[in-house]
Structure formats: C-alpha cells, structure tokens
Amino acid sequence: MMGKMKNECSTQKTPLINQQEYLELEKNSEIKHEYFEGEIFAMTGASLNHNRISRNIERELGIELKGSSCENFSGEMRVKVNELEKYTYPDIAVVCGDIELEKINGLDTLLNPVVIMEILSDSTEAYDRGIKFNHYRLIPSFKEYILVSQNTCNVEQFVRGDGGIWQILTPYTDMGQHFIIESIGCELSLSDIYYRVGFDDKDVNGK
Numbered sequence: 001m002m003g004k005m006k007n008e009c010s011t012q013k014t015p016l017i018n019q020q021e022y023l024e025l026e027k028n029s030e031i032k033h034e035y036f037e038g039e040i041f042a043m044t045g046a047s048l049n050h051n052r053i054s055r056n057i058e059r060e061l062g063i064e065l066k067g068s069s070c071e072n073f074s075g076e077m078r079v080k081v082n083e084l085e086k087y088t089y090p091d092i093a094v095v096c097g098d099i100e101l102e103k104i105n106g107l108d109t110l111l112n113p114v115v116i117m118e119i120l121s122d123s124t125e126a127y128d129r130g131i132k133f134n135h136y137r138l139i140p141s142f143k144e145y146i147l148v149s150q151n152t153c154n155v156e157q158f159v160r161g162d163g164g165i166w167q168i169l170t171p172y173t174d175m176g177q178h179f180i181i182e183s184i185g186c187e188l189s190l191s192d193i194y195y196r197v198g199f200d201d202k203d204v205n206g207k
Contacts, residue, residue, distance in 0.1 A: 019085055023105045026078075026087075035087040036135075043089065049150040050091075050119050052197050057092055057117065057148070057188070064186040070096040070114070078109045079116070083138045091148075092117040094184055095141075112141035114183050119148045133158070137166065143183040152199055153190060155179065 016038035017025070025040065026033060033040040046054075054075065061072040073093045080087050080102055087109065094115035102109040116136055118128045128147060136142055137160075145158040145166075157169040159182050172179050178189045 020104075022087065023107055027105050027107055032076075032078075032089055034089060036084065037086075046119075047121065047150060049197050050121065052195070053119050053148055053150055053193060054091055056193050056195050056197075060188055060192050061092070061094065061186065064188070065094070065184070068096075068184075070094055070184045070186075071099070073110065078107070079113055079139075080109045080111055081135050081138050082111060084135055086135055088132070088135075090116045091119045094181075096184060100141075111139075113139065114141055115144045115146065115181060116142065117146040117148060119150050121150060144181060146181070148193065150197070153194060155190060155193065157181075159183070 017040065018038065019035070022033070022035040022040055026035075032043045034043065035041075058072060058074055065072055071094070073095070075089050075091050077089070077093055078087055079090055079093055090113070092115075093110060093113040095110065095112060096114050100111040102111055118124075118132070120128055133145060136145060143160045147156045147158075149155070153173055153175055155172040157172075157179060158166050159169060161167050169179075172190055175191045175194065178187055180187050
C-alpha cells in the first residue's frame, strides 16, 4: 500500500467534540483519528505484517482493476457512515462508477464504498468483526466485507445477498487458494496477499 497504513485504534478517549471540530482537527493533525458519537480515537502504528499485507493487496487490486470502472484506495482514504456521522479509515476500500465525496474544510471523505477490507490485529479484531461491521452495513453502496488475518493464513469474505442479507463464504486458509471478490469480479490469490509475510516470527518469501 502506498503511504501510511491504516493503524490500530488507541483506547484513549478525548472530551466530546462535534463533527466540524473533528474535521478541523483532522485537517491539521499529523496523525489520523476515527470519530464516533463525539469521541475521537487516535490511530497508532501498524505492524510489519500489516504493512506488507496492505501493500500486497493494494498492488494486486490495482493491477486487477486497471481499465475498469472500479478504483481501490488505501487506508489514507477516510470513509463516512452517514447515518451515524461516523468517520473511519478502512485498510482498503473499493469504489465503482462515480465517486461520492463529502467535502468539508478542504477534506475529502468517501461516502460510497462497494468493498471494504480490514486487516485484523489482536487489538482490533473483535471490533472489526462486530460493531464496525454493523456500522459499515448502514452504507447503502456497501456490498462486500473481507477480513484478512495478519497472524495466520486466513481470509474471510462476507457478501450482501438478496434482500440485504449478509452471507459468509467459506474461509480461505491455504496459500494455494484463489478467491473472487464477487461485487467487482476481481480475483486474488492468498500467496499474493501474504507475499513476504511471516507468521510466528518466521519470515516467508511467498514462493
């Protein structure tokens, strides 16, 4: 992934602020913050595995989506859940067709992601699987959620089906497997996602 990776949320909370105050803070801050219900959550540095996985996915998606109507964005792109006035930074977001942006204080915030991918860490996994996923599902354009473990070879895929019912597809746990991101018709291999990623402090070269 180009630039900074999406970082893990700090548990430290600050006094309640409004949306305008948050965006003004974000415009002038050297670090990113998520925002929800008047609270901001500082983002801390990500691990080596997290950075490698992000970079790998960004590269492969960029190749797969070149020439299509879809475009992938890194963890630098802020996303808003309008219904909750929540601002967050997914590790990876994909948009297809026209991009809808909220533009306030010179800041661009994405409103219509189709696919969101999160790289799980010990500190954020429960949140990414639970509350955060529930919040993302309030975004009308959102069709597919993919969770990638950084501690083991494991990719999980959730797809919005008919009637807005979400279904979990069979987890992928083998480096030789490929999977299709259904909503954008894009195929990724686990060996590409985990290229150079080491588990249990052992580095691997993806071969």
